[in-house]
Amino acid sequence: xxxxxxxxxxxxxxxxxxxxxxxxxxxxxxxxxxxxxxxxxxxxxxxxxxxxxxxxxxxxxxxxxxxxxxxxxxxxxxxxxxxxxxxxxxxxxxxxxxxxxxxxxxxxxxxxxxxxxxxxxxxxxxxxxxxxxxxxxxxxxxxxxxxxxxxxxxxxxxxxxxxxxxxxxxxxxxxxxxxxxxxxxxxxxxxxxxxxxxxxxxxxxxxxxxxxxxxxxxxxxxxxxxxxxxxxxxxxxxxxxxxxxxxxxxxxxxxxxxxxxxxxxxxxxxxxxxxxxxxxxxxxxxxxxxxxxxxxxxxxxxxxxxxxxxxxxxxxxxxxxxxxxxxxxxxxxxxxxxxxxxxxxxxxxxxxxxxxxxxxxxxxxxxxxxxxxxxxxxxxxxxxxxxxxxxxxxxxxxxxxxxxxxxxxxxxxxxxxxxxxxxxxxxxxxxxxxxxxxxxxxxxxxxxxxxxxxxxxxxxxxxxxxxxxxxxxxxxxxxxxxxxxxxxxxxxxxxxxxxxxxxxxxxxxxxxxxxxxxxxxxxxxxxxxxxxxxxxxxxxxxxxxxxxx
Numbered sequence: 001x002x003x004x005x006x007x008x009x010x011x012x013x014x015x016x017x018x019x020x021x022x023x024x025x026x027x028x029x030x031x032x033x034x035x036x037x038x039x040x041x042x043x044x045x046x047x048x049x050x051x052x053x054x055x056x057x058x059x060x061x062x063x064x065x066x067x068x069x070x071x072x073x074x075x076x077x078x079x080x081x082x083x084x085x086x087x088x089x090x091x092x093x094x095x096x097x098x099x100x101x102x103x104x105x106x107x108x109x110x111x112x113x114x115x116x117x118x119x120x121x122x123x124x125x126x127x128x129x130x131x132x133x134x135x136x137x138x139x140x141x142x143x144x145x146x147x148x149x150x151x152x153x154x155x156x157x158x159x160x161x162x163x164x165x166x167x168x169x170x171x172x173x174x175x176x177x178x179x180x181x182x183x184x185x186x187x188x189x190x191x192x193x194x195x196x197x198x199x200x201x202x203x204x205x206x207x208x209x210x211x212x213x214x215x216x217x218x219x220x221x222x223x224x225x226x227x228x229x230x231x232x233x234x235x236x237x238x239x240x241x242x243x244x245x246x247x248x249x250x251x252x253x254x255x256x257x258x259x260x261x262x263x264x265x266x267x268x269x270x271x272x273x274x275x276x277x278x279x280x281x282x283x284x285x286x287x288x289x290x291x292x293x294x295x296x297x298x299x300x301x302x303x304x305x306x307x308x309x310x311x312x313x314x315x316x317x318x319x320x321x322x323x324x325x326x327x328x329x330x331x332x333x334x335x336x337x338x339x340x341x342x343x344x345x346x347x348x349x350x351x352x353x354x355x356x357x358x359x360x361x362x363x364x365x366x367x368x369x370x371x372x373x374x375x376x377x378x379x380x381x382x383x384x385x386x387x388x389x390x391x392x393x394x395x396x397x398x399x400x401x402x403x404x405x406x407x408x409x410x411x412x413x414x415x416x417x418x419x420x421x422x423x424x425x426x427x428x429x430x431x432x433x434x435x436x437x438x439x440x441x442x443x444x445x446x447x448x449x450x451x452x453x454x455x456x457x458x459x460x461x462x463x464x465x466x467x468x469x470x471x472x473x474x475x476x477x478x479x480x481x482x483x484x485x486x487x488x489x490x491x492x493x494x495x496x497x498x499x500x501x502x503x504x505x506x507x508x509x510x511x512x513x514x515x516x517x518x519x520x521x522x523x524x525x526x527x528x529x530x531x532x533x534x535x536x537x538x539x540x541x542x543x544x545x546x547x548x549x
Contacts, residue, residue, distance in 0.1 A: 056151035061093035067119035074307035082432025132481030142172035177368030195361035199350025403433035
């Protein structure tokens with residue numbers, strides 16, 4: 001499927017925005033003076049000029065508490081329970097009530113949107129259709145208008161390319177991304193970039209099997225079979241030979257763009273978007289996984305487990321192989337590494353096309369990972385946009401990443417860096433630094449503060465170098481919201497989400513073909529051609545925006 005975590009939005013030039021906001025004033029500046037009833041001239045109206053070069057948050061640090069909804073059920077950090085969050089609250093006056101869904105994220109968002117009762121801040125996956133729903137329904141505020149009225153400092157510290165990328169047809173931008181890399185970021189930091197997409201195996205098991213090749217269908221299935229036979233149990237629990245990301249209403253990321261990138265399937269041909277989901281190499285490998293299920297190599301757990309259950313099984317070492325994001329096993333790998341370095345998960349060459357081409361893995365893109373918006377129900381517009389500006393600024397990024405000076409970091413040899421006492425602490429969670437509060441993180445800026453990479457992270461990052469590409473032009477393509485194309489695409493995604501598990505559990509390749517052909521027919525009947533036309537237009541717009549940047 002052309003599904004991924006990104007979706008393009010139409011752009012307007014930022015020149016007008018920057019030109020008008022650099023000298024903007026408070027809301028009262030543009031109100032005409034009321035004429036006196038007498039003959040005396042009207043009294044002068046006092047105005048307060050807003051300084052675009054001065055952080056607005058510093059003018060008001062009185063205590064205030066915002067509700068912040070993070071649409072990821074696996075996120076468990078609690079603001080105010082660690083040193084970093086306490087330090088930021090003391091410094092800015094801003095306290096946060098972090099809210100996460102207890103179950104299905106999409107159901108929670110739909111309920112909030114239907115009620116119109118939203119928390120102050122909202123963070124969602126940038127490709128979540130609910131982003132556009134929130135915008136189209138008028139439930140979130142334009143950040144540029146908030147900046148114009150309360151805090152033009154936002155324009156001084158925000159990346160204009162990212163603002164431009166997220167600007168809607170109405171001339172407004174409603175959210176700001178994290179983990180985003182613009183074309184200029186690639187020029188500056190590109191050599192340091194790695195991909196999050198990996199094929200992982202448990203090191204000791206893989207080596208005990210003689211490091212089998214797993215790039216071909218035959219080698220892949222043989223290795224899974226050998227692992228199950230040699231290691232039927234892990235500490236009394238059945239081995240799970242293969243794992244993917246969790247299955248959801250719209251499918252499974254591991255088995256869509258992720259797998260297609262490993263197979264080096266092109267995303268466009270001769271300037272036209274290519275439907276990778278119909279590529280013969282892709283279908284061949286889906287049938288490999290179907291065969292794995294037929295051979296008893298796919299556990300039922302992988303179809304129902306969510307992130308917390310997967311995290312637990314990673315620590316237990318119950319998976320042999322995983323087509324999975326390396327960042328999502330980082331914490332677990334680090335914990336295992338301290339007790340037994342041979343039991344960690346390491347990246348190896350995984351599924352490949354018939355030519356055994358190197359994978360074309362997704363690197364950082366301008367769309368980023370998540371986007372944060374401010375709702376129309378926000379309790380204090382001024383303090384909210386000022387806090388967002390603070391988080392985007394270098395000062396805010398440094399506070400969230402490094403924490404409090406003298407506690408988690410200090411200036412050593414002229415460079416701000418983590419203290420050894422923090423890096424070696426066994427109770428690092430009490431500090432809350434680094435990636436604890438990632439909602440607005442600028443991963444490029446954080447590169448300058450990152451400690452030297454050590455195992456088990458070093459080898460995993462090195463493996464992806466040379467295989468990592470900038471696919472920004474292919475992000476933000478899918479329609480969302482309540483547009484006709486958005487409604488069609490939502491139905492197609494849900495159709496795929498129901499079809500994919502059935503494909504893997506089908507009894508034969510013939511049954512697989514029958515199910516898949518039915519999916520294609522049903523997809524066409526839903527209006528897939530309209531979605532394809534929409535995506536092609538967005539793709540061409542993306543190219544223009546990136547060329548301009």
